[in-house]
Amino acid sequence: MTAPTAALASMAGVDVLEALLDGPRARGAFLLRALLDPPWSLRIEDEAPLTVLAVLRGTAWLAPTDGAPRELREGQVAVVRGPDHYLVADRPDTPPSVVVYPGGRCTSAADGRGLWDEWSLGIRTWGHRADASCILLVGTYEGAGEASKPLLNALPAVVALTPEELGTPVLPVLAAEMQVEAPGQRALLDRLLDVLLISTLRTWFALQQTEAPGWFRAQHDPAVAAALGLLHQQVAHPWTVTELAARVGVSRASLARRFTALLGEPPMAYLASWRLALAADLLCSSSEVTVASVARQVGYGTPFSLSTAFKREHGVSPQEYRRGRRSSEVDAALTGSVQAPS
Template identity: 55%
Template structure:
């Protein structure tokens, strides 16, 4: 598993909210859905996107932006345009005064906007990304990633544009996978740029000592690792590995391993029906009691409460996040 695979090995679209947004200026949309991640690509015209208090970024045809939530942001045809629509939790749409807009702005299958022949068109994909492995990805990203068309070329964009308005059997699953491919391509391009502030463990993957150690931990978390056994596998002394690992990653090897195991466990709790006992053994704990104790110590709640919607990391509900293609939402 390489560094980028480590970031992407949990978040996968599952019924993502996908739509084509067609707008005629002047227009502005306020986004307050608290979704963790939203990807936007301008195909015609232009758009401006910015979080509150930040400088808006201009998107031209072919440009792609990734907005990290849950903080609200605004997308518009020009800076300073007052929002005419507000997107709330789950993709609901209404005016700033609360009047519903779902019907008036629905233009067809996964097509939404204020004019069917509007001059500005964006492809929008919104992730729920509830897995805690996804939290590592979110923590690695700035509030807004912007890739200009001349710095990023991906054949997936025309495919998404062609398929997003179709209503074929299995279309939502097909679109989920296309969105995943596009996100991977965007992030791969972004992390290759010098201005991308990748997390310490991501950068450490290139180190000849720490990189192999990280890959061993990530690929085989269930093994009963010790610093000594890890050092033996990578061919250095125990003290040398501990010192270099802590220096480059920012935490000792076993602390990193605990975080990785619990991140994997959190993702399995959300994304599978496996028992806590089974998950515990998959990620390297002796049983459900040991996992529960570690999970509660670090997360503040036990595995079962986390799975069923208890308060998770940073005070967010475990079951929160919008679901795509909902009836009545902007992606319907």
């Protein structure tokens, strides 16, 4: 096998969707079964970057801030992109009776009283009564970093798939496990929620065909797919377009042209943006992480060169960015401090 052919083969299992999904990964995600009788209407103001919403029984209407309401039937799964507020209701014209805030805190829309204890129905279950006519599964991803922005930006306000389109049995498994308390249960639920999210998004992107984002369509161009895989696998390598083209077995001009046509920017511009996105997330991963260590991990020779590029991209220094992100996370935690148990 020649070197270029080997490179293409080695990249066959690497895709950008996997890298982008590393940001919105469930870690102690908020999960809830909501059991509701009409008339009911929930105004969601949790500002989560992504929410998975599935109808286990009955029907529901989902009304984003921008866009027409859509009916979700039994077995359908929807992914709602935040942070915009939206309504979930028995009918699109039912006025909100409950407001949901960050952390799962919920109050009466009429008088502001807390409703979690009043409406609690058991393990991860909340609502009117056990045999309510509508059962919703809600899984909320409460954090997403810079590296997942290309994924989030490619999504409409609502992605919805029928059971036939989704074609995976994970939904009933997740619904059943949500009612179980056992060692390791939170980790199990996080993994099942991730599987449901990935299956939904992968299927939806595939259904878009020519309308899918360039980084998804790139899988159909072996050279561009291999180049993307190399950039994501070896982000700290001192890449040039010439070396990248040689590794994937095409000319420099051909790779630059095909890459730009699919991704909307040349390979080195894409790499620079990806490095800075990863740097932003690494900076906020731990208070022990230094700018110097982040610079080494993402391919910058010195902390100064990373800081200069980072400030040009984000408008603030790496340290200021980290302080700002932490401040936002603290504010969100305080807002949702009276929250539903996980």
